[in-house]
Amino acid sequence: MSITTDYYLPGEKEERYRVSFDEKKRAVTSALTKQILLTKDIALRTKPFYLYDLRVSVAGEYPEEVPEAVPNATEPGLVVRKKERWSFVDSAHELWRIDMTRVTNVDSATGQAQEAKTFEIELELMPHVIPRLCSTEYSKIVCESLWKGIHAILREIKRVSSPHTLLPGHAATEAHPPPPRPSQHVQPK
Numbered sequence: 001m002s003i004t005t006d007y008y009l010p011g012e013k014e015e016r017y018r019v020s021f022d023e024k025k026r027a028v029t030s031a032l033t034k035q036i037l038l039t040k041d042i043a044l045r046t047k048p049f050y051l052y053d054l055r056v057s058v059a060g061e062y063p064e065e066v067p068e069a070v071p072n073a074t075e076p077g078l079v080v081r082k083k084e085r086w087s088f089v090d091s092a093h094e095l096w097r098i099d100m101t102r103v104t105n106v107d108s109a110t111g112q113a114q115e116a117k118t119f120e121i122e123l124e125l126m127p128h129v130i131p132r133l134c135s136t137e138y139s140k141i142v143c144e145s146l147w148k149g150i151h152a153i154l155r156e157i158k159r160v161s162s163p164h165t166l167l168p169g170h171a172a173t174e175a176h177p178p179p180p181r182p183s184q185h186v187q188p189k
Helices: 127-134 136-160
Strands: 002-010 015-022 027-043 053-063 079-090 096-106 118-125 186-188
Touching: 096 136, 118 127, 118 136, 127 136
Parallel strands: none
Antiparallel strands: 002 015, 002 079, 015 027, 027 053, 079 096, 079 186, 096 118
């Protein structure tokens, strides 16, 4: 598991600058500019709580020079998010990385949590795959792998959204997810 605090600054249209601070290493470890190319939000109406939404997003991530320190808390538009993340890589083809993340938004001025934790599951195409997508056969393998990954994620969402998995007295968005379990097709990164 990794624990990072990410600092986001707005950039040009559909662009964000992110600096990541590794809480275990106590150091800034990366910086990048993320350019959003396409975003499609889909509301999933899962019973009984109607909690989950799906976002399909295509973005370019461009490494930047790593600064020595995190951005100043008084920067206009600064957004701070603390992330506890478990990552897994598709061991069969190494096409996808699955990130399961518990996120807390933080008030940049006080360092205090602003709201309840949210949970994100991200299925990310590995960078080395992108240039090879022009091949029909390779694209077929990628699509089949994606379809299996989406079905596995939806099965897990149904499992964890059942009433017996929630903590007593807590809203479902505040429930702690069960520890990730690697399957035959996924191994820890």
